[in-house]
Amino acid sequence: MPEHRTAEPVPVHRLASAREVLGVVGAAELAMFSRLSKDAQHAPDLPGRVTLSRMAAAELASLDVVEQLAERRGLDFFDAVGTYQGLLVDFDRRTAPSDWWERLVKTYVGYGVVLDLQRELAGGLDEAAQEALADAVADNGHGDYVAGVLGPVLDSEPQLGARLALWGRRVVGEALAVAQRTLVAHPGLVPAQDAEEGASRVVTRLAAAHADRLSRLGLKP
């Protein structure tokens, strides 16, 4: 190890804590499984129900990958995921949808933020882990499904669009608050000298990605 001979800042750890990152990613997969399987039961038609159920099941395949990664690193999978088990409980309580459209948008927005967060965090792991998690943090098609279902309806009902844009703003506010709180409370998630600063940097990127995602639906971010 070279000595520090200048007044440069102490180098931070390049890698995030695998235990913390796998914990969040695993808990997020489980939460999204619950969310999508619940959405499936509210789907107004059978193809929608099957599509959403299949997306839910795919989250569980990702959970298997997380478990394998944890085991290979000698980490206790349930212990790691257990730390973040309540990740979205509060979020869910505060964003109970009042109809199918709000439900669709809630998952679209909330899932989008969670998926982006998973990607940000996975990026802090070593390359082998990043590669193993590539499928887990890949787009599962939910966005396409929502755009396909909601697009034609919004075209003919501008008032619904206005209501859902408002709703989306409320949902993203709650989702970003969860991300911020989680990152600050667990500094091992994002390698940074200052946890608050590291968290804010990530949350700013999550907010920007959300705005793009909402525009895709034709809703004002």
Add this chain to the structure above:
Amino acid sequence: MPEHRTAEPVPVHRLASAREVLGVVGAAELAMFSRLSKDAQHAPDLPGRVTLSRMAAAELASLDVVEQLAERRGLDFFDAVGTYQGLLVDFDRRTAPSDWWERLVKTYVGYGVVLDLQRELAGGLDEAAQEALADAVADNGHGDYVAGVLGPVLDSEPQLGARLALWGRRVVGEALAVAQRTLVAHPGLVPAQDAEEGASRVVTRLAAAHADRLSRLGLKP
């Protein structure tokens, strides 16, 4: 075609209707996916939640098999499953569990009957289809899970056992009624000269298998 020269009964079709059987099997997989994913969200611990979520996801893999079988036979998958989409809706409404134990037993009993029904119906298809469906109608480990969780509790709380035995009787009554109604309403499901008689034959076997299953938990059938 040989002429009928004797007074022998008109030969019945040897095989069940693939459309009807695949419809029931597919609808049952979807219903069990919903049931198990809901149960997972009520699980009192993380390992239980993960175990039940994984069982739910496995049902979706079976649904894929049903879809492939339907397509290979030129059947409309959604049309076939759609016929039986409401299969367990009434059952679910009439057997709302009041606690975790009732929930466990409800799925154990209801799932057991549904799985046995799927096996009975799959047995009416050609050999290739039976082989393809073997995994779909295999034991998914839910019974082991319930026996493992409930066993020690029942040993120390005989009163709970008495309550759950009563509850199991109510649940199986509703489940067998669903099976009976479905078989009578869709004579293509069981090849028989008389739909009522064919249905009763199957339901009798379902009831016997249920009694064995309940005994396994140490509950009086």
